[in-house]
Amino acid sequence: MTAMSTRSEASPTRASGGLPSGDFIIDATALTKTYRMGTNEVHALRAVDLKVRAGEMIAVMGASGSGKSTLMNMLGCLDTPDSGSYLLDGVRVEGLSTNELADIRNQKLGFVFQGFNLLARTTAIDNVELPLLYDRTHRWSNPRATAIEALKKVGLGDRLDHVPSELSGGQQQRVAIARALVTSPRLLLADEPTGNLDSRTSVEIMALFQELNDEGITILLVTHEGDISRYAKRFIEMRDGRIIRDEDVDDRHIASVDLLTVDDPELAGTP
């Protein structure tokens, strides 16, 4: 109960709009996750409530260990909460079998990780095509062409046959983004997508995210950098497994505009 009160103090307006849940991509209530290490209990999530509408772009920040990744994993159906309820795009997630969770991840979600997580010794095109091959609805008549399209969209139309070790970090992350969006997911989850990239490349990636968001994909991204969070529309801060702040970003930056200025080497270090 303390978790609830803390959240409502911190974010009195957002995520409790009283609209029917069908309007939310994410409608999570009292998500709780506790890790037990021997006798030690780690409360990674303490009754987190979160509602996200279609088209939002949210930055999640917070100290290390505050539960950001845990939250992303729950929202991404990669892990199941100990308790709480979760509606993803109108589908009730708790109680689904592992196979149903796999299908949801395949059809509704896209993931981008800090470490890129591409398959080594596998070409960009093969990496991007993979989610389409795991699809069980047979909605992709030409996976190859769809994958090429996705790679073109992230600006890698000329790197189709490169394996990850032949690509720069930024390019690898673009391949990962192409892989995440190739299935036209409703929701893109990115856990520190720019954590391994330099400043300029980070802004480039954010420009890509903003472009995708403009096209209607809902994006939730975890970041440690305040500058990166300014490219989002909404900002959430976590501490000790709770959401302690939830507000709109008022000085939202447009990454494509910033790119013009970070070309200046003086500014490159501090995007």
Add this chain to the structure above:
Amino acid sequence: MRTLLTMLGIVIGVGAVIIMVAIGQGARSSIEAQINTLGTNMLVITAGASTAGGVSQGAGTFNRLQIEDAAEKLQREATLITAVSPVISTRTQLIGGAGNWRTEINGVSTDYQVIRDWPLASGTFFTQDDQRALRKVVVLGSTVAEALYAGMDPIGERLQLRSVPFTVIGVLAAKGQTATGTDQDDVVLVPYTTARARLSGRSFIAQILASTASPADIPAAQEEMSAIMRESHKLGDADDDFTIRNQNELAEAATGTTEVMTWLLAAIASVSLLVGGIGIMNIMLVSVTERTREIGIRMAIGARGSDVMVQFLVESIVISLAGGLLGILVGIAGSALVGSLTGWSTETSPQAVLMAVGFSGAVGVFFGFYPARKAASLHPIQALRYE
């Protein structure tokens, strides 16, 4: 590289199975070929009821087998056999030509040559006339001819059999060794009538050989001969005191042991296949551990447990099948090599090859299953976090 080494286990296993079976099959078919040198469509009647092993029983029943009478009765009454000959044999000393030679004397009828399908190298075989007149004529096996009359023509020469003078009228073509290594050419043939009249007094081993026109007649001929023999021996309700065996049965008795040997060798060789399988399981387990992160990635983008499982199963089946195919090549080459090094005849059998392929596929499934299931049951997050 590591995969290649793993495959080596299967390669050796499959190769060994194929080589072993090839050696066994080779031995078997060379025995069969030798059995066929006995004659064609041949039936053999021996004294004594048959036992499980096909060995004749005691000599007591032997005395009741009036071998020549039975042979003559068969000659008169049996319709399905085209040739019949008694064989009464003993061992004795020959004197003539270069000196002495101890050999086997077979008293046979004129049909014997037909039954054994045994051509002459020179001279003639004895005739019905010789047989009726109890002429003292002899046909030599090639070994005997070689021993006593090396470098000369023995036809018309005289030799002594148990102090009885005989005239050589023919020499048989060489037939070679039997399956058990006896020299079939170390023999002399005389008319059975002459043998009975002139060479009696020693213990004779007797049998009747007969042959049919075609292999299809053999079962019926066997029945018919049995009936005639029973009548001739006045057996009434008593059990047979003779045994009739056909050539297939003779061949089976001889090849039975090699069959057992073949499968025993194959079984031993399969152990190495098993060891190869364990090698595959080992590398698959290592591979699952090494690729835990990859499994996590695949799961994150929507692979079901079954997708991951299939992926690893296919991988292990591919490894073992590839090993199996290589093993077949090794096996075939190895069989040929063993054959040319040892002079044994080897015969790669298609069944052994098929079995090896099937077996290596099964090894892949069986030993890949546990690692694949382990991979499939990984938790996506734990797999993704794995360092």
